[in-house]
Every structure is written in C-alpha cells, then in structure tokens.
Amino acid sequence: MSPPSWFFKGLNPGDTITLDNPVPSTWKILDRLNEIEHQREEHLVKTGTPPSYAALKLRCESLNEPKHEALIRVYMQIPWTNTEIYDPSIRANQATTFVPAELTALETLTRTHSPFTPRLLGSSENRQDQSGLVPGGFVITVAWEVVKGDCLGDETGATKYWSLSPEERKEVREVFQRLVEHMARVGIVPGDSGSKNLVWNSQSKSLFIVGFRDWDQLKPVTPWDDKWFARWLLGFELVKKPRSSRPDEFDWDGNTAEWEY
The missing domain is CATH 1.10.510 (Transferase(Phosphotransferase); domain 1)
Known part of the structure; x- marks a missing residue:
C-alpha cells in the first residue's frame, strides 16, 4: 500500500498547471510519476536545514502544442514533523521562501546552452492559501523538457x-x-x-x-x-573492473588494461 500523498487537492491526470516564467504556459497532467518527502523537525530547520517540503513529479503535455511533453515537479512546503495537527494560524508561522536546487541547476544549464542536459521550460512561484498545509507557505513549480532516448x-x-x-x-x-x-x-x-x-x-x-x-x-x-x-x-557504470583494481586509492597507477569496456 502506497503512503498517503501530501498532494491531496488537485494535481491529478487531466488537471492543468500554469507557469508564468519566463512566459505564461499551461500544461495538462498526464501522469503522476512519484512523490518524495523532505519533512524535518523544527530545530533542524532553524539550524540551516532546507525547509520541510514534499515534491511531486508529473508527466505533462502542453495545451498549446499537443504532443509536446514536459516533466514537472511541484515543491510544496509541509509542516515540521509533529506539527501537522496544529492550528492553521500556528502552522502559518512556518511559512518561508525556498529556491529548489533543481531550479538553480536547470536555470544555469539552460542559460549556458548546455547540449547535454534538458532545457528548463518554465517555472512559477505561488503561496498556499489559508486552507493549505502551511498557510502562506511556498509552492514552487519547475518544468523541463523530456529528452529523447x-x-x-x-x-x-x-x-x-x-x-x-x-x-x-x-x-x-x-x-x-x-x-x-x-x-x-x-x-x-x-x-x-x-x-x-x-x-x-x-x-x-x-x-x-x-x-x-x-x-x-x-x-x-x-x-x-x-x-x-x-x-x-x-x-557511471560504463566500465567494469576486476576486484584487484583500486582506482579509489590515492596512489592508483591508472592501469585499466583488465577493465571491461
């Protein structure tokens, strides 16, 4: 049995997602692929750990360009561990900002015209309403292209x-x-x-x-x-080495004669 999802409202196949950066675009959800949870205790967050969040990965299709697919991940702030049942007014005090590492990487790689990585297609930054898990908490959406292969x-x-x-x-x-x-x-x-x-x-x-x-x-x-x-x-598992070869050692001589390519 799958664990319960933090994304219990919307974000199901057939729903749409609108991005606003760098230009407005709308995407229809085709599949929910996976969800990860990064929930942390209060003292960890206050000492510099990234805030608690859940991230849902989706396969989507452009409404403007049918057959143009993208992968989209939605990062949503969630309450600190063991504060889920606190009053909304108290959970609202946890609201913060967040820039996903994934967004930073894709922005950099797209800006440098990397030929080896997916292009960033868009992003958006929103806030949860008063009915949200963390009222005023972040909802960051990141979309990138599906590479063929x-x-x-x-x-x-x-x-x-x-x-x-x-x-x-x-x-x-x-x-x-x-x-x-x-x-x-x-x-x-x-x-x-x-x-x-x-x-x-x-x-x-x-x-x-x-x-x-x-x-x-x-x-x-x-x-x-x-x-x-x-x-x-x-x-990256593109070669196989015999057990006797120790490339992780500082004084390794670089001999790969017995490696399998």
Missing part, C-alpha cells in the same frame, strides 16, 4: 548500456567524455550519479545527463587527467 540504467545497474554492442558502447563513452568535460566547466553534476542519470539517443548519437533534484558542485580539471576520467566511467 533510452536510459542506460536504473537502480539495479547499467543494464541497457551493457546490452549495446561493443561498438556502440565505445560511441557512448566518447560522447560521455565530452559531456563530463562540459559539466566540469559549468560546475554542476547530479548527486549520487550513475547510469540511471544517462539517456542515450542511438539515432542522433546524443547523450544527456538528467536528474538535478540534488546536485554537487564540480570543479574544472585542467589538464585532462585519464585517471580522473576512468573514475568517472566507473562511477
């Missing part, structure tokens, strides 16, 4: 990648090197990255990196270091 992995590993021919896997790695160099220049990479964050379009030979709800700051590496790149290939 096949995800190279999932939570179980790079299953799709390893089903490709050796020749196509080599093509993926070649594009991946350009992708990593670009992301290092921009300074953004998804947190907890893996093959599940890579989408490969075999027709256009395009590779995309997705999943910026959490991300890490990445420092440029100059000059290019083959050992550094080998670790990236391993982290």
